[in-house]
Amino acid sequence: MRKLTCAEAEPLLEAFQANELDGVTSLAVQEHVEECRLCQNLMRWNAEADASLRRLIAATPAASSTLRERVVAIGRNERHFIPATFRHRALALAAAIIGLLAVATIWHSRTSRAPDAMAFVQNHIQTLAKAEPVEFRTSDPAEAEEWLRTRLPFAPAVPRTDGSRLVGARLCQIDNRPVAFLLYEHDGKPLSCFVSADSQRRLRGFDATAANRVRLGTCEGKNVAAWDADHSGYVVVGDGSRASLLAFASQSAAQIRDGREN
Amino acid sequence: MPWPSHHQPAGGYSERIERYLDPLHRTAFRLTGNRADAEDLVQETCVRACRSWTQLRDPAGARGWLFQILRSAWLDQLRKTARRPHLVPMEQDTLHPSAECPPLPNVTVASERRKLEQAFDEEVLAAMNDLPEEERLALMFQVFGDLSYREISEALGCPLGTVMSRLHRAKAALRSSLSDYATRQGIVRRIENTEEGGSYA
Numbered sequence: 001m002r003k004l005t006c007a008e009a010e011p012l013l014e015a016f017q018a019n020e021l022d023g024v025t026s027l028a029v030q031e032h033v034e035e036c037r038l039c040q041n042l043m044r045w046n047a048e049a050d051a052s053l054r055r056l057i058a059a060t061p062a063a064s065s066t067l068r069e070r071v072v073a074i075g076r077n078e079r080h081f082i083p084a085t086f087r088h089r090a091l092a093l094a095a096a097i098i099g100l101l102a103v104a105t106i107w108h109s110r111t112s113r114a115p116d117a118m119a120f121v122q123n124h125i126q127t128l129a130k131a132e133p134v135e136f137r138t139s140d141p142a143e144a145e146e147w148l149r150t151r152l153p154f155a156p157a158v159p160r161t162d163g164s165r166l167v168g169a170r171l172c173q174i175d176n177r178p179v180a181f182l183l184y185e186h187d188g189k190p191l192s193c194f195v196s197a198d199s200q201r202r203l204r205g206f207d208a209t210a211a212n213r214v215r216l217g218t219c220e221g222k223n224v225a226a227w228d229a230d231h232s233g234y235v236v237v238g239d240g241s242r243a244s245l246l247a248f249a250s251q252s253a254a255q256i257r258d259g260r261e262n
Numbered sequence: 263m264p265w266p267s268h269h270q271p272a273g274g275y276s277e278r279i280e281r282y283l284d285p286l287h288r289t290a291f292r293l294t295g296n297r298a299d300a301e302d303l304v305q306e307t308c309v310r311a312c313r314s315w316t317q318l319r320d321p322a323g324a325r326g327w328l329f330q331i332l333r334s335a336w337l338d339q340l341r342k343t344a345r346r347p348h349l350v351p352m353e354q355d356t357l358h359p360s361a362e363c364p365p366l367p368n369v370t371v372a373s374e375r376r377k378l379e380q381a382f383d384e385e386v387l388a389a390m391n392d393l394p395e396e397e398r399l400a401l402m403f404q405v406f407g408d409l410s411y412r413e414i415s416e417a418l419g420c421p422l423g424t425v426m427s428r429l430h431r432a433k434a435a436l437r438s439s440l441s442d443y444a445t446r447q448g449i450v451r452r453i454e455n456t457e458e459g460g461s462y463a
Contacts, residue, residue: 018404020410020411053386062284062287063304064287
């Protein structure tokens with residue numbers, strides 16, 4: 001085996017001392033060092049530096065218990081790590097879906113529960129088909145109000161309008177709610193007026209809004225109008241023209257609201 | 263030191279990383295110079311390691327891999343704090359003979375020996391902190407991380423020969439610092455004036 005020169009051996013001294021050389025090279029360095037006082041001196045200085053470094057290791061603090069806990073917590077928290085950008089997008093998407101579901105649920109609950117004008121029109125048709133469409137015959141709105149007040153959990157105001165005549169009253173149920181039924185003769189045609197304690201603003205089947213916040217619609221060939229007044233909901237169904245029904249509805253709405261204010 | 267094949271780390275991230283916490287922390291402490299920054303650096307290292315834990319195919323390479331992450335996190339931190347690490351270009355990674363040292367004094371008196379060791383420790387620490395960053399990292403990974411040459415080459419992403427030359431230069435700088443100190447203090451001269459193998463008193 002060729003002997004190493006100092007220039008060759010000296011750069012290998014650190015690896016030699018750290019046992020990082022392969023067997024052949026390590027043996028060559030060892031043979032050189034045994035004969036070279038310069039390299040022996042360098043190794044002594046290296047050993048002195050290594051001793052200093054070992055003392056520094058001993059003087060260097062190990063990981064604290066707090067750090068250990070933090071590091072273990074990282075393992076728990078990052079186990080299902082999602083990159084921040086994706087996480088924010090996913091959260092935004094989830095929030096949007098939840099929002100849409102909430103809106104859809106509210107809309108569905110409102111629309112599915114909201115009574116349809118059709119129920120009033122059918123009741124109008126069925127009632128007029130009866131031999132006696134009213135239970136209490138009277139042309140006096142005050143008498144009709146008194147009769148209704150004793151039979152209903154609310155006190156409906158009975159419309160009094162020009163060009164119409166009250167025929168009588170009866171009680172009915174629409175959408176499982178107690179409703180006052182008033183039969184009028186208006187412009188020579190029968191007109192049914194339904195009064196309930198519920199607002200009619202959610203009632204479906206209307207396509208226009210006229211004066212006095214009266215909504216108008218057509219259902220089964222009958223004209224329908226609805227409005228709220230005096231904490232009650234009013235729906236009128238008539239066999240006459242739309243203009244005739246609107247005149248009754250508009251006048252009644254104004255009269256009841258005025259009466260409430262007075 | 264790599265895991266022996268019959269004793270590879272089992273379990274998940276937490277169990278494995280706990281084994282390397284002390285060397286990681288000691289290295290980080292000496293890199294940053296204080297406990298708070300060291301803990302932040304180790305924590306950042308662990309966060310990065312945890313996120314890419316599945317990329318670690320060979321558990322035997324965990325130590326080198328973790329120190330590679332530590333180095334990356336440290337250099338990022340240096341960039342953020344605008345501290346410029348003294349990096350040595352690859353073409354300069356050539357072996358060069360170290361400066362010659364005078365004969366090492368053989369101090370045997372206990373009290374003098376303790377003083378000398380204390381002074382030497384301070385010199386070594388100062389010299390280590392003055393090293394170019396990649397040499398400093400190689401030395402710290404070896405000393406405080408207990409990494410083998412191969413693990414250091416993985417951690418630093420350089421060939422084994424480069425690790426050898428960096429560690430050689432680093433140790434030469436420490437030697438030089440110690441011998442300069444001994445010369446300044448007159449320790450060497452006095453030793454030279456004594457008989458060979460004599461003791462400093």
